Structure formats: C-alpha cells, structure tokens
Amino acid sequence: MTARLSPSVDDVLLRHAMTGLDDAFSLLVETHLELCPAARVVHARFEALGGLLLEAVEPANVEPAALNRALAALDAEPRPVEPPAKAVTTRPDMRKGVKLPSTLSRQEIGPWRWIAPGVRSARIALPSASRAFLLEIGPGVRVPEHGHDGAELTCVLHGGFSSADAHYGVGDMACADASVVHDIAIDPDVPCLSLIAMEGRTRPSSMFGRLYQKFRDI
Amino acid sequence: SARLTPQAASDLIVKMARDGDRQAFAVLFGFYFPRVKAYLLRGGAPPSAAEEIAQETMLRVWRKANAFDPQTGAASTWIFVIARNLRIDRVRGERAPNELELDPSEEPDAPPTGEMVTIMKQRGDRVREALASLSPEQAEIIRLFYFEERPHSDIARSLGLPLGTVKSRVRLALERLRSTLEDVR
Ligand SMILES: [Zn+2]
Ligand SMILES: [Zn+2]
Numbered sequence: 001m002t003a004r005l006s007p008s009v010d011d012v013l014l015r016h017a018m019t020g021l022d023d024a025f026s027l028l029v030e031t032h033l034e035l036c037p038a039a040r041v042v043h044a045r046f047e048a049l050g051g052l053l054l055e056a057v058e059p060a061n062v063e064p065a066a067l068n069r070a071l072a073a074l075d076a077e078p079r080p081v082e083p084p085a086k087a088v089t090t091r092p093d094m095r096k097g098v099k100l101p102s103t104l105s106r107q108e109i110g111p112w113r114w115i116a117p118g119v120r121s122a123r124i125a126l127p128s129a130s131r132a133f134l135l136e137i138g139p140g141v142r143v144p145e146h147g148h149d150g151a152e153l154t155c156v157l158h159g160g161f162s163s164a165d166a167h168y169g170v171g172d173m174a175c176a177d178a179s180v181v182h183d184i185a186i187d188p189d190v191p192c193l194s195l196i197a198m199e200g201r202t203r204p205s206s207m208f209g210r211l212y213q214k215f216r217d218i
Numbered sequence: 219s220a221r222l223t224p225q226a227a228s229d230l231i232v233k234m235a236r237d238g239d240r241q242a243f244a245v246l247f248g249f250y251f252p253r254v255k256a257y258l259l260r261g262g263a264p265p266s267a268a269e270e271i272a273q274e275t276m277l278r279v280w281r282k283a284n285a286f287d288p289q290t291g292a293a294s295t296w297i298f299v300i301a302r303n304l305r306i307d308r309v310r311g312e313r314a315p316n317e318l319e320l321d322p323s324e325e326p327d328a329p330p331t332g333e334m335v336t337i338m339k340q341r342g343d344r345v346r347e348a349l350a351s352l353s354p355e356q357a358e359i360i361r362l363f364y365f366e367e368r369p370h371s372d373i374a375r376s377l378g379l380p381l382g383t384v385k386s387r388v389r390l391a392l393e394r395l396r397s398t399l400e401d402v403r
Contacts, residue, residue, distance in 0.1 A: 051294030059252030
C-alpha cells in the first residue's frame, strides 16, 4: 500500500478483493471480514465485480498448445501439499474474556512490550515489509493528536475507542494515512485491544516512540 | 472463446464435478484461460508467470470443481478468486509457503448462514447492475486502478489527465459503485 489514495474502508476492501494486499494489511482485512458481517457482504460483492471484470477483459493471446498442456496435466497428481504450519509456540497472555479471532490463531505473536502507562503491544511475525501488531490501551486513556508516517489500518478486537466524530467497536476498521491527524479516546470501561497494520517503512518503534513522548508530555 | 453465458459457465463446472467431463473443461478453458492470463498480464506479471499461473488456475478449477456451489455464486467470481489468490501467492514469493494452501475457494472462512445465502443469490445480478450504472469513464477507472492495479500517475499519463483529476475520479467512481451496491443490503 504505497503512494496511493488515502485509504477508506471501501478502498481497502476493494483492493483486497481485486488484487490482494501485502501480508500485514491482508491479515488485518481478513480479521475485519471475520468480525464484521456487513464487510463480508460488501467484500463478496467486490469479488463478484472482479469476476465480471474478468469476463469482460480483452483476452490475451494464447498458444494453441495451452489447452493440450492443461488436458495432459488434469490427471497428474497435484503438487504435494506443504506440511501444515507448525504449532504456534509464542502467544502473549490475553486478558480474561478476550478471545483472538481465528485469523490470528495461526500467527506467531511475540511477547507484550510495555510502551507507556496502560499501553502495551505485541508484534506479529510476518515475512512482509508491512508490519502487524496488537496494541492494547487502558480504559479511558486519551491518545493526543498525532500523525502517521504512512497507511495504517486498525481493527478493534476488544473494547472500543472514539476518534473524530466516530466510534469504533469490536470488528470495526479504521483507516489512516499520512494525511490524517487525530486524537483517540479509549472507551471508559474496558481496555481497547486492536490489531494494527502499517507500511513497512514505518518502524513501529518510531510510532511507539512518539506515543511514549506524547504520554510523557501529558 | 467469444461468448459464454454465466449460466453456461456454471453448468460446465457442475458437469466437470459430476462426470469428470473433459469437454466441459476444454470449453471453460477456451473462455477463461485467455482472460485469466490477461488479468495477470495487466496486473504486471511477466508473460511466463502469467501463463503458468493461468494454467494453475484452470487446473485448480478442475480439481476443486466439486467445491463450486452454483447456488451461492457465479462461476466468474469463483474463478477470479482462485486466480487472484494464486497471484498473491506468487507476489509474496516463497516467503510464506504455508499460506499457499490457504485457499478460500475450498475453505470459506465461515459457513454461509441462511441469510448470507439469500443475499448472495441476488448478488450476481445486482453487481452487474452496479457496474452497468457507472459511466464508461468510471468503469474504466475502476478497472485500471483496482483490477489492473495501475498507479495514479500511470493512469494519468495514459488518459492524458492531470494527476489530481485521476485521484478524484477514482474516489468518485468508488463512491458511486458503493452506493449502488448499498441498495442491495
Ligand atoms: Zn462502532
Ligand atoms: Zn492514529
């Protein structure tokens, strides 16, 4: 997700449906889809749109031998399936009552790291340049106005927060990029656990550094 | 290769699943292989990779034909999702071999509920209507930006438009598409 339109939920869903996204963003969108039935419907329609555009695309030139090659391959054994992913070994403790969505159950997640009072995060191991991590912020915390280095998507897993005039609850996806400056108010009753995906050139530590700076400034 | 109605495509896949019908495969191949290859080429795949991924797409269509449910979706959607997933796997390279088998076409992430099935049944035609309701310019820009994943600057050059115009057209076309699809909710 680089040098593109300021992302909106629809923009992100359509890109995921049409061509797919880098691992961290893909993980985030799939988590959103798992938690949000309305997004699943929209996404399914965007995939149907992909099918229609596929029907309508001007066909590429094809060698006459292509069909015979395919026919000859029909009876061949499919390539051996990779062994199933090894059991996930690392997993930070979750608060009581917090259950991670199944999209995250396949992921290796590092230990909680303390960021600031009431704020901790855990990295998700991904091979991509884009990064994903869990971020938990205590109840009632206000994250002061801040900017972003690049595209940044947030999906709420537990609790909720308000930003600008919107409230984000479990399953909601928030989109920000370099053009977005906002502040965030965590719901007063429970800590807010979110999954966050951000572009690779943004080191999470830099964001944490800023966050920490802001907290110290309060 | 010229025409294949959605119903005919769907019937071909059902025949492949039921009877192992190679003639059905050949007809489906004739229509979809050149189009899947075109989707991949337009998305920037080198010709040899496009050829390979398109072949693999059609082989998966054959092997997984019994996972296709004509009640819940169009053949075009199903084939598109297989091709897209193979494309993503390729883009990601060999970094995450375990993910190669996470193929949503065979394993939906959640079993469709009764209401999902009802919604999906109406979906095909409504999406077609939504696409048809866009102006030719809007449909073109959705196709270039999202389906072919071409950057704004590239589109601006080939359409001879200022960058800002392209960006706002993308935004407007998406809003229009979304609001038309919204009616289906
Ligand atoms: Zn909400
Ligand atoms: Zn922010």
